[in-house]
Amino acid sequence: MRGVVVFGVLAMIALLLQTSVLPRASIGRATPDLLLIMSVYLGLHQHSVPGAIGAFALGYLQDTFSGSIAGLNAFAMCVVFALVYLTSRRLWVDNAISKIVVVFLAAMVKTAVILALIVTFTASDGWAALTVSTSMLQAVLTALMSPFIFAVLNRSLQPVEEEED
Amino acid sequence: MRPFQLAITASFDAVGGIWGKYFALVGVRQENELLRRRVLDLERQLVHLAEVEQTDQRLEQLLDFRSGLEGDAQAAVIVARDPLPWFGTVTINKGEADGIRKNMAVLAASGVVGQTIATSQHSARVLLITDHNSGIDAVVQRSRARGIVEGALDGRCVMKYLKRGEDVEVDDRIVTSGLDGIFPKGISIGTVTHVTRGNRGLMQLADVQPSVALDRVEEVLVVAAGAHMKGDALMSCAGPAERCQQGTP
Numbered sequence: 281m282r283g284v285v286v287f288g289v290l291a292m293i294a295l296l297l298q299t300s301v302l303p304r305a306s307i308g309r310a311t312p313d314l315l316l317i318m319s320v321y322l323g324l325h326q327h328s329v330p331g332a333i334g335a336f337a338l339g340y341l342q343d344t345f346s347g348s349i350a351g352l353n354a355f356a357m358c359v360v361f362a363l364v365y366l367t368s369r370r371l372w373v374d375n376a377i378s379k380i381v382v383v384f385l386a387a388m389v390k391t392a393v394i395l396a397l398i399v400t401f402t403a404s405d406g407w408a409a410l411t412v413s414t415s416m417l418q419a420v421l422t423a424l425m426s427p428f429i430f431a432v433l434n435r436s437l438q439p440v441e442e443e444e445d
Numbered sequence: 446m447r448p449f450q451l452a453i454t455a456s457f458d459a460v461g462g463i464w465g466k467y468f469a470l471v472g473v474r475q476e477n478e479l480l481r482r483r484v485l486d487l488e489r490q491l492v493h494l495a496e497v498e499q500t501d502q503r504l505e506q507l508l509d510f511r512s513g514l515e516g517d518a519q520a521a522v523i524v525a526r527d528p529l530p531w532f533g534t535v536t537i538n539k540g541e542a543d544g545i546r547k548n549m550a551v552l553a554a555s556g557v558v559g560q561t562i563a564t565s566q567h568s569a570r571v572l573l574i575t576d577h578n579s580g581i582d583a584v585v586q587r588s589r590a591r592g593i594v595e596g597a598l599d600g601r602c603v604m605k606y607l608k609r610g611e612d613v614e615v616d617d618r619i620v621t622s623g624l625d626g627i628f629p630k631g632i633s634i635g636t637v638t639h640v641t642r643g644n645r646g647l648m649q650l651a652d653v654q655p656s657v658a659l660d661r662v663e664e665v666l667v668v669a670a671g672a673h674m675k676g677d678a679l680m681s682c683a684g685p686a687e688r689c690q691q692g693t694p
Binding site: 342402 | 524525526527528529530531532533534536562570572576577578600660
């Protein structure tokens with residue numbers, strides 16, 4: 281239970297950073313997606329129903345503070361969680377480089393899912409240009425931030441998990 | 446006696462020199478630390494003053510703009526931006542408690558920022574004109590050709606539903622028509638950067654560069670429905686596009 285509370289607090293801090301601090305340091309329109317990194321962390325370390333619920337909650341939290349259609353990010357985060365979970369069952373994803381690669385691919389998958397849904401349901405223009413430039417940059421920035429976020433999550437959650445065990 | 450006098454005087458001078466040049470330096474070191482701290486403090490104050498000056502300038506521009514507007518308006522500060530790049534929304538620090546309601550126009554000194562789409566007690570969310578869900582009834586200021594300015598996913602604006610025969614050129618200024626009941630008439634939306642006329646079809650498209658630098662804007666004015674520009678304020682922006690400020694928050 282304490283682990284859920286700690287994770288929730290970290291998610292709120294990540295959201296605050298993502299909405300207020302990181303946009304000031306954005307490159308073009310791209311800013312690192314810290315909640316996505318947390319979702320990838322769940323996919324790698326929480327192979328259970330609470331992990332999936334956590335990924336959904338992270339996406340829904342992002343929906344709440346975004347101008348998107350409610351449920352769009354929640355759905356994309358669940359897809360990312362499922363893919364990372366399936367990948368981690370088949371591939372050894374334990375060193376820093378492989379985690380960075382997984383986060384990069386997860387960011388690209390999330391972008392693809394969101395854009396597919398937007399284009400399907402709202403018939404918006406300009407998605408091709410966005411996919412090529414902003415999405416790629418967004419994925420790179422998110423991947424570069426991932427070692428730091430993973431370190432914070434490990435340091436905060438491992439002692440709690442050890443205590444609970 | 447003279448050699449002794451010289452020796453004593455020289456040794457006293459030497460001791461005095463050591464005292465003056467070495468022991469007194471202990472105080473100098475402390476003074477140096479103090480002065481360094483003071484310099485840092487003054488530099489910090491300088492940065493703070495520069496920031497205050499810039500904020501003053503921006504607020505003065507906003508106040509000038511406000512004085513040209515007739516109707517209720519609330520100044521607000523942008524406190525957060527959308528966590529994802531493909532949605533253009535921002536959060537402002539004023540909400541229902543300050544009289545902010547859904548579908549109110551949000552403006553900056555140099556033009557339209559967006560409109561409120563959701564409100565809570567002390568904050569409100571603003572849909573920027575560059576968001577793909579945004580649509581504003583607009584006219585080309587020079588030729589009065591009508592269309593709808595919509596946002597695109599890549600952060601620019603496009604004027605759609607312009608009849609093929611209408612007169613639209615690059616550098617034309619696009620302003621609000623006031624017919625949507627949200628935005629006052631004659632507020633600058635942006636400038637035409639490119640016009641696309643296909644070989645077929647009844648319509649033409651115009652790419653529009655927003656007047657407001659939406660990624661840098663910090664203070665905005667939330668305007669109630671029914672507000673309108675005073676005659677003289679409207680005329681001050683009625684000339685060529687260059688007369689109104691471009692790309693400023």
